Amino acid sequence: MVADPSGFLLLTDFRQGLVLRLAPDGTVARFADVRVVIGINGLARNPETGEVVVTLVSNGVKRISADGSKVDTLVTHPVLSSPTAVIVESNK
Secondary structure, eight states: OEEOTTSOEEEEETTTTEEEEEOTTSOEEEEEEOOOSSOEEEEEEOTTTOOEEEEETTTEEEEEOTTSOOEEEEEEOTTSOSOOOOOOOTTO
């Protein structure tokens, strides 16, 4: 789970390949559909751009736009066997 500046939390639905947005009042809404077959392992948010990065069980990393409307593949490679974490570094 990661927080955004508005107090919302982003969390993943492993089985459905979704990133969900949990509001402070407990309301849950779809933030982004990552469209993966196997699942999402890790989640990080860039505090400067608001972009979200997720790691996939299926050997890849995807980037989600700050508003959740666009999902891009950053990398897929067999050596990335089920990555489970992402670290976002500022000014890199």
